[in-house]
Amino acid sequence: MADKLTHFNDQDRARMVDVTAKKVTARFARATGQIHMHPTTLQQITAGHIKKGDVLAVAQVSGIMAAKRTAELIPMCHLIPLTGVDIHFHDNGHDTITADAVVKTKHVTGVEIEALLAIQTTLLTIYDMCKAIDRGMVIDDVHLVEKDGGKSGHFIFAQPDN
Amino acid sequence: MADKLTHFNDQDRARMVDVTAKKVTARFARATGQIHMHPTTLQQITAGHIKKGDVLAVAQVSGIMAAKRTAELIPMCHLIPLTGVDIHFHDNGHDTITADAVVKTKHVTGVEIEALLAIQTTLLTIYDMCKAIDRGMVIDDVHLVEKDGGKSGHFIFAQPDN
Amino acid sequence: MADKLTHFNDQDRARMVDVTAKKVTARFARATGQIHMHPTTLQQITAGHIKKGDVLAVAQVSGIMAAKRTAELIPMCHLIPLTGVDIHFHDNGHDTITADAVVKTKHVTGVEIEALLAIQTTLLTIYDMCKAIDRGMVIDDVHLVEKDGGKSGHFIFAQPDN
Amino acid sequence: MADKLTHFNDQDRARMVDVTAKKVTARFARATGQIHMHPTTLQQITAGHIKKGDVLAVAQVSGIMAAKRTAELIPMCHLIPLTGVDIHFHDNGHDTITADAVVKTKHVTGVEIEALLAIQTTLLTIYDMCKAIDRGMVIDDVHLVEKDGGKSGHFIFAQPDN
Amino acid sequence: MADKLTHFNDQDRARMVDVTAKKVTARFARATGQIHMHPTTLQQITAGHIKKGDVLAVAQVSGIMAAKRTAELIPMCHLIPLTGVDIHFHDNGHDTITADAVVKTKHVTGVEIEALLAIQTTLLTIYDMCKAIDRGMVIDDVHLVEKDGGKSGHFIFAQPDN
Amino acid sequence: MADKLTHFNDQDRARMVDVTAKKVTARFARATGQIHMHPTTLQQITAGHIKKGDVLAVAQVSGIMAAKRTAELIPMCHLIPLTGVDIHFHDNGHDTITADAVVKTKHVTGVEIEALLAIQTTLLTIYDMCKAIDRGMVIDDVHLVEKDGGKSGHFIFAQPDN
Numbered sequence: 011m012a013d014k015l016t017h018f019n020d021q022d023r024a025r026m027v028d029v030t031a032k033k034v035t036a037r038f039a040r041a042t043g044q045i046h047m048h049p050t051t052l053q054q055i056t057a058g059h060i061k062k063g064d065v066l067a068v069a070q071v072s073g074i075m076a077a078k079r080t081a082e083l084i085p086m087c088h089l090i091p092l093t094g095v096d097i098h099f100h101d102n103g104h105d106t107i108t109a110d111a112v113v114k115t116k117h118v119t120g121v122e123i124e125a126l127l128a129i130q131t132t133l134l135t136i137y138d139m140c141k142a143i144d145r146g147m148v149i150d151d152v153h154l155v156e157k158d159g160g161k162s163g164h165f166i167f168a169q170p171d172n
Numbered sequence: 173m174a175d176k177l178t179h180f181n182d183q184d185r186a187r188m189v190d191v192t193a194k195k196v197t198a199r200f201a202r203a204t205g206q207i208h209m210h211p212t213t214l215q216q217i218t219a220g221h222i223k224k225g226d227v228l229a230v231a232q233v234s235g236i237m238a239a240k241r242t243a244e245l246i247p248m249c250h251l252i253p254l255t256g257v258d259i260h261f262h263d264n265g266h267d268t269i270t271a272d273a274v275v276k277t278k279h280v281t282g283v284e285i286e287a288l289l290a291i292q293t294t295l296l297t298i299y300d301m302c303k304a305i306d307r308g309m310v311i312d313d314v315h316l317v318e319k320d321g322g323k324s325g326h327f328i329f330a331q332p333d334n
Numbered sequence: 335m336a337d338k339l340t341h342f343n344d345q346d347r348a349r350m351v352d353v354t355a356k357k358v359t360a361r362f363a364r365a366t367g368q369i370h371m372h373p374t375t376l377q378q379i380t381a382g383h384i385k386k387g388d389v390l391a392v393a394q395v396s397g398i399m400a401a402k403r404t405a406e407l408i409p410m411c412h413l414i415p416l417t418g419v420d421i422h423f424h425d426n427g428h429d430t431i432t433a434d435a436v437v438k439t440k441h442v443t444g445v446e447i448e449a450l451l452a453i454q455t456t457l458l459t460i461y462d463m464c465k466a467i468d469r470g471m472v473i474d475d476v477h478l479v480e481k482d483g484g485k486s487g488h489f490i491f492a493q494p495d496n
Numbered sequence: 497m498a499d500k501l502t503h504f505n506d507q508d509r510a511r512m513v514d515v516t517a518k519k520v521t522a523r524f525a526r527a528t529g530q531i532h533m534h535p536t537t538l539q540q541i542t543a544g545h546i547k548k549g550d551v552l553a554v555a556q557v558s559g560i561m562a563a564k565r566t567a568e569l570i571p572m573c574h575l576i577p578l579t580g581v582d583i584h585f586h587d588n589g590h591d592t593i594t595a596d597a598v599v600k601t602k603h604v605t606g607v608e609i610e611a612l613l614a615i616q617t618t619l620l621t622i623y624d625m626c627k628a629i630d631r632g633m634v635i636d637d638v639h640l641v642e643k644d645g646g647k648s649g650h651f652i653f654a655q656p657d658n
Numbered sequence: 659m660a661d662k663l664t665h666f667n668d669q670d671r672a673r674m675v676d677v678t679a680k681k682v683t684a685r686f687a688r689a690t691g692q693i694h695m696h697p698t699t700l701q702q703i704t705a706g707h708i709k710k711g712d713v714l715a716v717a718q719v720s721g722i723m724a725a726k727r728t729a730e731l732i733p734m735c736h737l738i739p740l741t742g743v744d745i746h747f748h749d750n751g752h753d754t755i756t757a758d759a760v761v762k763t764k765h766v767t768g769v770e771i772e773a774l775l776a777i778q779t780t781l782l783t784i785y786d787m788c789k790a791i792d793r794g795m796v797i798d799d800v801h802l803v804e805k806d807g808g809k810s811g812h813f814i815f816a817q818p819d820n
Numbered sequence: 821m822a823d824k825l826t827h828f829n830d831q832d833r834a835r836m837v838d839v840t841a842k843k844v845t846a847r848f849a850r851a852t853g854q855i856h857m858h859p860t861t862l863q864q865i866t867a868g869h870i871k872k873g874d875v876l877a878v879a880q881v882s883g884i885m886a887a888k889r890t891a892e893l894i895p896m897c898h899l900i901p902l903t904g905v906d907i908h909f910h911d912n913g914h915d916t917i918t919a920d921a922v923v924k925t926k927h928v929t930g931v932e933i934e935a936l937l938a939i940q941t942t943l944l945t946i947y948d949m950c951k952a953i954d955r956g957m958v959i960d961d962v963h964l965v966e967k968d969g970g971k972s973g974h975f976i977f978a979q980p981d982n
Contacts, residue, residue, distance in 0.1 A: 015216055015217075015227065015301060015302060015304070015305065016304050017227075017230075017301045017304075019906050019908070021908055021909065023876070023877065023880055023907070023908075023909075024226075024229075024230045024301070024877070024880065024881060024884070025884070025904070025905065025906040025907070026884050026902065026904055026905040026906070027904065028903060028904030028906070028924060029903045029904065030846055030903040030904055030924045030925070030926055032903075036516055043311075054177055055177075064186075064388070064391060065177065065179075066509070067186075067388060067391045067392070067395075067509060067510070068179075068186045068247050068248065068391070068395055070509050070510065071247065071391075071392055071395045071396075071510060071571050072245065072246060072247050072395075074510070074511070074512050074571060074572065075245070075399075075568070075571050076245050078567050078568070078575055079244075079245070079568065081888050082885070082888070082889065083234065083237070083238050083241070083245075083293055084234060084293070084296060084297050084300050085230050085233065085234050085297060085881050085884060085885050086230065086297075086300060086301060086884065087300060088901065088902065088903065089575075089888055089899075089901045089902065090901065091574065091575045091576065091577065091603075091901065092512065092574065092575065093514060093515045093516040093518075093574065093604065094511070094512055094513065094514030094515065094516055095511065095512040096505050096511040096512070096514070097509070097511070098505070098507055098509075099507065099509075114514060114516045115516070116516055116604075117901075118903065118926075122303060122307065123296065123299070123300050123303075126296055126299065126311075127296060130292045130296060130311070131245055131246070134246060134285065134288055134289060134292060135246050135247060135248075137285070137288065138246050138248060138249060138285050139177060139179045139186070139248060140177060141284060141285075142177070142178050142179075143177065145284065145316055145319070145327050145329075146315070146316075146329060146330060147315065148313060148314065148315040149205070149288075149292070149311075149314040149315065150312050150313060150314070151310060151312060152310065152311040152312070152314075153308070153309065153310040153311065154307055154308070157307070165307050167307075167308060168308060181420050181422070183422055183423065185390070185391060185394050185421070185422075185423075186391070186394065186395060186398070187398070187418070187419065187420040187421070188398050188416065188418055188419040188420070189418065190417060190418030190420070190438060191417045191418065192360055192417040192418055192438045192439070192440055194417075198678055226874070226877060228671070229671060229672070229874060229877045229878070229881075230877070230881055232671055232672065233672060233733050233877075233878055233881045233882075234881075236672070236673070236674050236733060236734065237730070237733050237885075240729050240730070240737055241730065243402050244399070244402070244403065247395050247398060247399050248398065250415065250416065250417065251402055251413075251415045251416065251737075252415065253415065253736065253737045253738065253739065253765075254674065254736065254737065255676060255677045255678040255680075255736065255766065256673070256674055256675065256676030256677065256678055257673065257674040258667050258673040258674070258676070259671070259673070260667070260669055260671075261669065261671075276676060276678045277678070278678055278766075279415075280417065280440075339540055339541075339551065339625060339626060339628070339629065340628050341551075341554075341625045341628075343744050343746070345746055345747065347714070347715060347718055347745070347746075347747075348550075348553075348554045348625070348715070348718065348719060348722070349722070349742070349743065349744040349745070350722050350740065350742055350743040350744070351742065352741060352742030352744070352762060353741045353742065354684055354741040354742060354762045354763070354764055356741075367635070378501055379501075388510075389501065389503075391510075392503075392510045392571050392572065395571065396569065396570060396571050399569070400569050403568075403569070405726050406723070406726070406727065407558065407561070407562050407565070407569075407617055408558060408617070408620060408621050408624050409554050409557065409558050409621060409719050409722060409723050410554065410621075410624060410625060410722065411624060412739065412740065412741065413726055413737075413739045413740065414739065415739065441739075442741065442764075446627060446631065447620065447623070447624050447627075450620055450623065450635075451620060454616045454620060454635070455569055455570070458570060458609065458612055458613060458616060459570050459571060459572075461609070461612065462570050462572060462573060462609050463501060463503045463510070463572060464501060465608060465609075466501070466502050466503075466648075467501065469608065469640055469643070469651050469653075470639070470640075470653060470654060471639065472637060472638065472639040473529070473612075473616070473635075473638040473639065474636050474637060474638070475634060475636060476634065476635040476636070476638075477632070477633065477634040477635065478631055478632075481631070489631050491631075491632060492632065522840055550712070550715060552833070553712060553715045553716070553719075553833065553834070554715070554719055556833055556834065557715075557716055557719045557720075557834060557895050558719075560834070560835070560836050560895060560896065561723075561892070561895050564891050564892070564899055565892065575899075577898065577899045577900065577901065577927075578836065578898065578899065579838060579839045579840040579842075579898065579928065580835070580836055580837065580838030580839065580840055581835065581836040582829050582835040582836070582838070583833070583835070584829070584831055584833075585831065585833075600838060600840045601840070602840055602928075663864055663865075663875065663949060663950060663952070663953065664952050665875075665878075665949045665952075672874075672877075672878045672949070691959075702825055703825075712834075713825065713827075715834075716827075716834045716895050716896065719895065720893065720894060720895050723893070724893050727893070730889075731882065731885070731886050731889070731941055732882060732941070732944060732945050732948050733878050733881065733882050733945060734878065734945075734948060734949060735948060770951060770955065771944065771947070771948050771951075774944055774947065774959075775944060778940045778944060778959070779893055779894070779940075782894060782933065782936055782937060782940060783894050783895060783896075785933070785936065786894050786896060786897060786933050787825060787827045787834070787896060788825060789932060789933075790825070790826050790827075791825065793932065793964055793967070793975050793977075794963070794964075794977060794978060795963065796961060796962065796963040797853070797936075797940070797959075797962040797963065798960050798961060798962070799958060799960060800958065800959040800960070800962075801956070801957065801958040801959065802955055802956075805955070813955050815955075815956060816956060
């Protein structure tokens, strides 16, 4: 493990890390997260799948749009022109929806934060659209799954042993 | 439990719910969330507390700023002029930081989403600033704690029994 | 017809008109517009209605989100907290989709521009999502249909005789 | 004509198309559009040309600024660093102003949407600045005129025969 | 002089001050600032006044638009729906342009920062548009001139004696 | 000195200058500026340095974030993906804080405006956070210090003789 937070300058203040000399390479990141809800809430959402009123369609649009604006929200993130964003949903048939996001770029820094923000925004939009019927939903287990490209190489998430 | 997702119109498409006739009242919402990390990562962050380089200071600024932009990110959210945002941090001395946000307004709709977005952004900024040393951090247990004001009244989160 | 463009100051430069003294009232505006396309393009979009892949769902989310950001894009527009946005679609079964937007607020100025921007953005998103198969689409006949509330009162669009 | 909307993934949900492997090339797009108004309105605007109070100057600034923010508004658009935006106006001396926008980039995708959004915003700003004297203005005939660069090559708009 | 910075919470971290209980009143703020330049630069700008190519028209649009976005840029600022923004220019005929901005609202907090940001952005846009001929321009003497409304009452700037 | 403002087209209207053919090179810009205040105000800020409540930490985050959004605020600026931003502070021990910003990119145009906007926003955030105790602060002497890279080459600010 590295021993230094690189986001600080010689006055011990935050800076945007200098990546001027880094190489442009193809990069991707995959992130995931879940939202737990009352079983009735999930039924209403999945019923919506069949009709046109589609909570997940709105949620997914919000996630894609948020990924593009990561640098506006996360102070030390570099602006990265993304080359692809794709979000998938799975549910456990009972009380949980899982969202997975893959984000790609060809740039000097990685897109981990973009993928994580896509997941967070997607899940929060689900919360927003269902809060009238269920304010107790919980967003959980949001983490990076995998990333590749760049000097730090390939990363695969290892579930911590609790 | 209500039986209807109010965010859909007669074409079964998403709409921004009409709140024109709702009353202006003082409202607040409190949300919470956690980020789990390697113990060494927490040590580096808390060491930063003592020096000026302060991960949590940056994270908290990002959370406050994000709360103000909720309506830009969450598609069906109404723009709400917030009257106060305050974020606190606690850590368990080992591997977890908890953030709590209180958001206030005097408006026709509530600020639950604003409080949740403040938490999500705060935690993601912690991830961003520490990812060079720990990409395996997990954001967890993000939920509304309490809200008050408005027609739907007082809500207190009841931890689901798993 | 009034004889003065109110958006200019005594140096003949643009200003944001002073509405400090205007009364808060409920206001709404309805706008409409069309996009013409190749008949095959419309077939592909309406086929999407039946499946989940739904061009219009994305278009409509974009229109609602754009309405909220009108003051950022249109230089002399006042920021208006909207209380409702609803967009409907109709197609002529051949080569044209019509979008209608209703925008509401309770504020000191009207929401005509918000409704028009919702329509423009909705139609442009349809263009964007179908441009790979049809770059010749034309956006047409975008205008205010009706507005009410405020000092200038009720307006209903009178189709000009060409 | 292609037979597939590329903006959907294997869950039939919208995605931002993956352009990671596309080549960086110089690209441009030219779009046009019109706003029809009462002849008196056009007189007031063109009188402004002579004095400093200049509706078209404000409109054109808004169009250039909007072009840069296309990816924020149109959900599946890639962020593209533009290398040039130029807008021209023509009027028919009676009741119509035409705006033309040329947008350029050196990037992996085209700038058609950017050019169309520049036109839409420019025309809507004209509407906004003149609405106090003419709410019946109509925005019309907004379309791509020409684009070049990239795999899909040169496109020139062919006026449909109605 | 007060002895406490109100923007900090009990963890000594920044917060957005709670203004929920403050009264809505009409408020205004006037700010000013200058940009010094090479005399030739001023000649080119003022020559532009006479022709249509007008640096100051663009600068002033940018200042009005920036005032509306103050809460996005200044972390602890409350979002305030502005009811008016007006910017004037004066030059000394030699090497300096002065900009004055008046910003108004009817809200629970004041608009000092909005007026100052309008001035800063206006002056920086002048710099941007002229930097090809003069990179040595200096922005100077940006301060609040006067504000009124709200509990803290009337303020008039007193030029410090240096 | 050049004799032409390049930001105007053949209709004498503002345009975003065409940089499609310019070369990608590493570029940096350094800008500076000051804020003058009552000596008591500086004491309160520097006392904050020692405790965690840190005006300058918030100010600096705001400056970094603003630099990334320059193209949204300054109408004719090109969007530039920045590769680094770093801000330092110095105070004279009496009544003045100086901020210095270094901004870097590898792109077809320079980052002078980004560096200047970082400084302006940083200083305005200091004003905002201290205005409750000192509304008479003055922002002064904001200028480019040095820039390099690109066709126009190396620039070093020469203090004008007043």
